[in-house]
Amino acid sequence: MAPLGGYRGKILRIDLSTGKVSSEDTAKYKDFLGGTGLGYKILWDEVKPGTKAFDPENRIIFGVGPLTGSGAPLSGRVSITSLWPNHLNELPATGHMGGHWGAELKFAGWDSIIVQGKADKPVWIYINDDKVEIRDARHLWGNGIFRATEEICNEVGSDTQVAAIGQAGENLVRIACVMCNRSHSAGGVGGVLGSKNLKAIGIRGTGAVAIAADKKAWKDLTYEFLSLIGANNQGVVPRTPQPWAEYYGNTRWTARKGLYWGSAKPAVETGECSADDLNRIGYRTQKGVLDHGEGVGEKYLVRMGGCHSCPVRCHAYTEIPALETKYGVSRFQGNTCTGNSFGSGFFSSPSGSEARIEASQLGSALADDYGLWSDYGQFPRDFVYGYKSGLFKAKLDPKEYDSIPWKLLDNNDPAFLLDVMKRIAFRTGELGKAFADGMPRLEQKWPEIAAYHQTYDSSCWKDAHAKHHSSEAGAQVGALLNMMYNRDVQCHTHTNFMGSGLPFNLMKEISGELFGSPDALDSSTQYTPMNKGKAVFTKMSLIYLELHNSLTACNWTLPLWTSPRKDRKYRGDVALESKVLSAVTGEKISREELEATGLRILNLFRALTARFMNEKDLRNKHDLANEWVYEYPKDKPAFAAGVTKMDRADMELAKDMFYAEMGWDKATGMPTQQTLEKYGLKQVAEGLKQQGLLV
């Protein structure tokens, strides 16, 4: 297609079975934007139901979109879509990766990559602008991600952006990730690369992503965009009272006078970081103190970091000399959120302790090199349960059991990670294999784990996947969202709105403007029964989740429905995504039209889920929650003050109302033929009909 602004015009397809490298017109897929939208479309068009994640016929789509690499703020993400190894039925899902790799792909001239087939020996793919080569990776196979990245950069240039798998992905571990720029991971999909004998994709791009708008207009819009950004997860007020701030609240805007990046040399003070100072957005989120606790989280932080184009820096990089002396890994480590709590998740050391930050960063050193994923914390939780409950002792061969240094775990000694991470990444013994096969299969193997997953302590939502901003985040809204996907649900639309830190009454007002009802939003201590506003809020959350993952734009801070700007009465801009897309591509698209595109993508995903489940009753077979959601705590009823216990009848009502908003069938939760056709998915409706799944 004629290259528009934003898009580069072609998609790269690589068949590793035949070695064929080809180029396809992006225009074919433009109705789906890119990212997850493109990924779903390719899976729908090309992968037959019944295909498994590790089959050569499976596709893995490295999806970027029109905004990736455009320089629009928060546009550094990549959506890696495939059949999901860590689901019992291997349904479609997406791993999300930040860093600089996605932008580099655009600079190289490509609007996404589709990989299919299986190479007959380990390979890596070298993309040097238009020139694409499949290169021998036998010398890299068996090595970790850090070494693979370094060797590739040494081979073709230090400015190469490399996404690679470690030993976990090679060994078809179902909780393996792909990683780039050291700390940016796409969980879950590493094994798919391993199954294709694909070690890495290295990219060097020298080209341009064109901006259609004139320079002045684009600059104005960019600075308007930046002025609406708060901190990570769009907290728009500081966490502590500040002289310049009207409000403060529970946000990640930790910057204040006297708070430092303590291990920068010399130390750097975050300072006050007032809302109007756009040259200090990168200091607002000092996340070390949140991830590791006050004290150590300040002392060891070298700096914050993050993705291409994003002023919100959410990765915390540390220097801890003890990592070198005690455990023999580099003293320089870093990650964010669950990447930081992966290692420490095995232990009970308190936040702020040296033992905990050492465990966290040793965990990162090992997991980010092996390419092992925590499954949003489900892996360490299940592991600790298995040990403490005596399950492992009862099930494992005594010889294997006794070979594991449990004493280290008992003593909260981070050195335990040196054993456990390697054990899983290399599938060592029965325990290594059990966890390498992922939590859904662990439930099958050991029913005690399945029973544990029904309890609150497991934090497990359904299908052995972790809860992820679920009923505790917006009650029915978070609960419905956690029912929709085939992995832990990576939706932050709702939490980025609810976590603004603004006073509750003001948030109620803004909810009224966004969702047609102030009652869409509950107070965090008193949930109320389902209402229409919550159904609209859920729908909007999903639309923007899919839009962000398709454009691509970061759903870990967007949408900017609130802002730090007092002059706007703390309102953000709901039409921001459509304005930015219009400016970049030069094709005017309204907010309503863009939301319709989001619904097209979302309905396709829903159809895809039904197709791979071979099941149309998604309401009762898919949109589920574990027992604890309705039962915890035992001694208090649903809707009692201070609890997030959901009421079964109310949740059924929630499904009714949400399905009605979506145009989905009330009995099954399937998109109706009319809905599919409304969003241009006639072909999808026909496919479902052929499979007997159309309602």
Add this chain to the structure above:
Amino acid sequence: MNSDDSVIEMPPIELADASSSAMSRRDFLKIVGAGTAGLVIAQVVCVQVDAAPSAQADIAKPKGMVIGDPTRCTGCRRCEIACTSFNDGKNQPSLARIKVARNLNFGPDGAQYGYQRQTPGHFGNFLIVQETCRQCAHPVPCMMACPNGAIEVTGPVNARIVNTTKCTGCRQCQAACPWDMTVFDEQLKKASKCHLCNGEPECVKACPNAAIRFVPWQDRSKDIPKRWVVPAYLATPPNVSSTCGSCHK
């Protein structure tokens, strides 16, 4: 043109607090003007290399330069984005006149030493080195190498700027810069380099960590260069070298 007319000698000045963010051009000129009372500084001072080049040594000194602080840089590359998006209407790091991407993962020395050494970059000690144009005083390597006199000293801050009407796209300037800071626009087939955005550098304005600053010019041409040896094929063109004798007797 007499260099004394156009070169404003820098008085010793108090720099703003190191942690402060971008200095506006107005603030900047205020500081520069502090010791040169009566001089209308904001007026565009246009110093051009004439068709018959004047002695290279006579070129005006720049009034400012962009410098980076690697301890503050978090590698978002909004500086590179601003450089080309707001100047060229496209986002293209290879064209950016401030260089971060190439140092991001393994630092200025690259991957040659292996990973997880205590050298800069994501895979090292996390320092990210921003490289900026030194706006060299004489000898200006890119300017000396240009056979067409296409790199000119241009106001208001006397940046060394590529005059694209004179540039023929021969890339000699690119090969000549010891710091590898000259870039090439493959679409226009023209060289480009840091022009300081008329004294309001977009990169400085864009940095979310106040890690880049526009400061009064100082001679940084003694800094260890990226490229130690100027390629042998690069001879100073005769129309340039013929002027050398006016100083180098």
